[in-house]
Amino acid sequence: MQHLIIAVGRWKSGPEKALYEHYRARIQPALELREVEEKKRLQGPELKRREGELLLAAIPDGAQVIALDGSGKTLASRDIAKAIGRWRDDGIRQTALLIGGADGHDVAVLKRADLKLSLGPQTWPHLMVRAMLAEQLYRAQSILAGHPYHRE
Secondary structure: OEEEEEEEOOOOOOHHHHHHHHHHOOOOOOOEEEEEOOOOOOOHHHHHHHHHHHHHHOOOOOOEEEEEEEEEEEOOHHHHHHHHHHHHHOOOOEEEEEEOEOOEOOHHHHHHOOEEEEOOOOOOOHHHHHHHHHHHHHHHHHHHHOOOOOOO
16 A cells, blocks of 8 residues: 655754654655645635645545544554555555644645544644654554564
8 A cells, every 4th residue: 555645844854854764765665755835925724724725636536535633533553554454455545644734734624534643642843743654654564564563
């Protein structure tokens, strides 16, 4: 199954990017990252709406859409792996994991999401979330393959 992270904003060099690349290199087929960014100087609800439009436009046809959102479900790693395995077995070829901007997702993005996923009650830097997602996708791949990376 192909995984795609679609994120608002652009990478900067640093340890978060190195950690992301560490896990990205382990995932097969390769994990893809698409970054979207509004160039106009918008603010508040107008910026949030526009970021939502950019995220939605970047979703490939037929992808299972997972929006990262603080009000979403918190799932254990095994449950994430089970969901991915179920989608794969149902013939879904790609997931699109959406990371919103600083003010979160527009309501249109949350309505489009097949799953709203929370990484817990803490607030994480969005660049760190990319690395955390890459690690969880690698962990899910390992669980599904019976690889010993995941220990309980």
